[in-house]
Amino acid sequence: MKFLLDITLDEAASAEDKARELGRILRYWAGNLHHYPLRDGDGSAVYDSDYKEVGAWRVVAS
Template sequence: MKFVLEVNVPDTEPASTAVRELSRVLRYWGGNLHHYALAPGTGETVYDSGYREVGRWTITESTGSTDS
């Protein structure tokens, strides 16, 4: 399996805000993964602290390579 997390952080955000938002996303979804079947096709929308959609995580088939 391959875990893919994509998060869009606006270039207009200060670096400290970007770090805070990315840290929140990683903590939140890292703590909630046990609620999901880690099988291809599983995924969810990712929201920032203002509940705006900023990305998505998904489980896909592994290609056998660790390269992206």
């Protein structure tokens, strides 16, 4: 299985803010991992702290 995570961070944000936001996104996703069977084709949108869609994750066959 291959897990793909594609996130677009705000280019205008500072490096510190980008790191903080990405860390929050990764913690949130990891905390909800048990809700997904992680089979080929599974995926979901990813949202930032303002609840704006900033990317997606998906599982694909490797």
